Amino acid sequence: MRDTFSLLVKTDFPRLRRDRLEILQANLGYRCNQSCLHCHVAASPKRTEEMSWETMELMLRFAQRQGIATFDLTGGAPELNPHFRRLVLAAKAQGLRVIDRCNLTILNEPDQEDLAEFLATNMVEIVASLPCYLEENVDRQRGDGVFESSLSGLRKLNALGYGLPDSGRTLNLVYNPPGPSLPPNQQHLEVAYKEQLATRYGIVFNQLFALANMPIQRFGSTLVSRGEFHDYMGLLKGAHCGDNLIGVMCRTLISVSWQGHVHDCDFNQMLGLPLGVGHAPMHLSELLDREFADSPIRVADHCYGCTAGQGSSCGGSLETKPQETTCTNS
Numbered sequence: 052m053r054d055t056f057s058l059l060v061k062t063d064f065p066r067l068r069r070d071r072l073e074i075l076q077a078n079l080g081y082r083c084n085q086s087c088l089h090c091h092v093a094a095s096p097k098r099t100e101e102m103s104w105e106t107m108e109l110m111l112r113f114a115q116r117q118g119i120a121t122f123d124l125t126g127g128a129p130e131l132n133p134h135f136r137r138l139v140l141a142a143k144a145q146g147l148r149v150i151d152r153c154n155l156t157i158l159n160e161p162d163q164e165d166l167a168e169f170l171a172t173n174m175v176e177i178v179a180s181l182p183c184y185l186e187e188n189v190d191r192q193r194g195d196g197v198f199e200s201s202l203s204g205l206r207k208l209n210a211l212g213y214g215l216p217d218s219g220r221t222l223n224l225v226y227n228p229p230g231p232s233l234p235p236n237q238q239h240l241e242v243a244y245k246e247q248l249a250t251r252y253g254i255v256f257n258q259l260f261a262l263a264n265m266p267i268q269r270f271g272s273t274l275v276s277r278g279e280f281h282d283y284m285g286l287l288k289g290a291h292c293g294d295n296l297i298g299v300m301c302r303t304l305i306s307v308s309w310q311g312h313v314h315d316c317d318f319n320q321m322l323g324l325p326l327g328v329g330h331a332p333m334h335l336s337e338l339l340d341r342e343f344a345d346s347p348i349r350v351a352d353h354c355y356g357c358t359a360g361q362g363s364s365c366g367g368s369l370e371t372k373p374q375e376t377t378c379t380n381s
Contacts, residue, residue: 055271056322058280059352065296067348074304075114076123076317076365077102079132081309084160085193092268092321094127102309104134109335110307111141116339123304123365125152125317130166143173150176155204156197167204171211176221178260178365179205182229184247192229205254214256223258223367231274231283233290233360234261237368260367263287263356265318287355295362298369301348311335315348317365318356324349 080101083094114122122142129135129151142149151170158167170177181201183189189198205222212218224244228234241259248254264270266283274280301316305326312332314320325332328347362369 055267055275055280055353058275058284059266059322060324062350062352062354064350064352064354065293067296067299067301067350069343069346069348070302072117072119072303072305072343074121074123074300074365075110075119075307076125076304077107077110077129077307078309078317078320079124079126079129079135079138081127082131083127083154084131084157085128085154085197092127092317098127100309101132102134102311104137106307106309106311106335107134107138107141109311111138111145113335113339114142114147115145117343119147121148121150123150123152128154128157130157130163136169139169139173139175143175148176149173150178153177153179153204155179155181155201158204158207159200167207167211171208171213171220174219176223177208177213178223178225179208179256180227181205181224182227184244184251188229192227202252202254205248205252205256209254214254222256223260224256226259226261227264231264231279231286233286234263234363234368237261237361258367260365261361261363262367263359263363265353265356267318267353268321284352284355287359288352290359291355292358292360292362295358295369298362298364299354299357300364300366301357304365305343307335313338318353319349319351322351322353324351 078092081092081094081098082096082101083098084096130153139149157163181189182192186198189201190196208214208222211220213220214222226234226240237259240261244259266274266280271280274283304316306314306317306320308314308320311334313326313335314324315326327349357363
């Protein structure tokens with residue numbers, strides 16, 4: 052896999068500083084039951100990296116000391132970490148909001164048949180990847196049979212109240228473009244998703260998040276191999292919107308690696324960029340009482356992926372602009 056670090060680290064992206072820290076996003080490991088083309092983590096069933104319980108305990112202490120309200124759990128498939136459920140229970144007992152970034156197919160894996168019920172019982176919010184409402188597009192991006200398995204997972208969640216009005220069980224879906232293009236208008240695409248999923252499959256959900264693909268790891272390597280990297284960066288830079296800088300996720304979030312190292316965002320984590328402007332990796336144990344507000348944020352050229360067009364964050368777009376609104380086969 053071709054590394055894009057050297058192509059991104061020299062940047063003219065605007066300088067950023069933090070607001071109050073609100074979210075701890077934790078990568079619980081790189082093992083996944085899928086190997087998606089757009090994955091910025093390069094996760095796969097062959098990966099073995101996983102967060103220890105000791106690091107999870109440290110995160111819980113950090114959240115308490117810093118007054119953090121939200122744990123955002125990601126991977127890989129975060130549910131494959133053997134301590135996932137123990138962490139969820141401890142976080143909920145501590146009064147934290149817990150988000151599980153779920154690929155849906157994990158709900159059908161052996162030994163995970165009761166996972167949906169566990170998430171529902173503990174009122175875990177689910178952010179689920181479904182890059183299109185068309186089977187051929189999803190399977191092309193994520194592998195044969197993934198769409199049908201994803202629908203099975205969605206039906207399980209709907210049966211438990213996820214996505215239903217007034218259930219208190221939040222189910223949000225995530226769209227990624229199939230290639231080197233910007234995502235369409237999130238609000239318009241959400242309407243199309245809801246109509247298509249309800250009409251074709253009887254599936255409901257709360258919100259759609261439209262995210263841009265980042266030119267790092269597996270997706271970035273593919274761009275380089277196809278000779279499309281510089282064109283994609285030109286697209287991102289050309290669509291940069293300065294108004295989106297106020298809402299980028301790194302201003303209120305920190306990202307913790309499976310080893311306990313801290314980064315300004317998950318994308319910086321995958322590039323090995325340390326927190327802030329330092330050059331040495333910092334461990335969570337060093338930061339329990341650190342003041343994060345107004346501290347500098349490490350930026351590089353991939354940051355244009357968060358500010359291009361309508362903007363892109365862990366919670367979807369930062370603003371809306373009229374664009375094409377349907378999933379296409381291109």
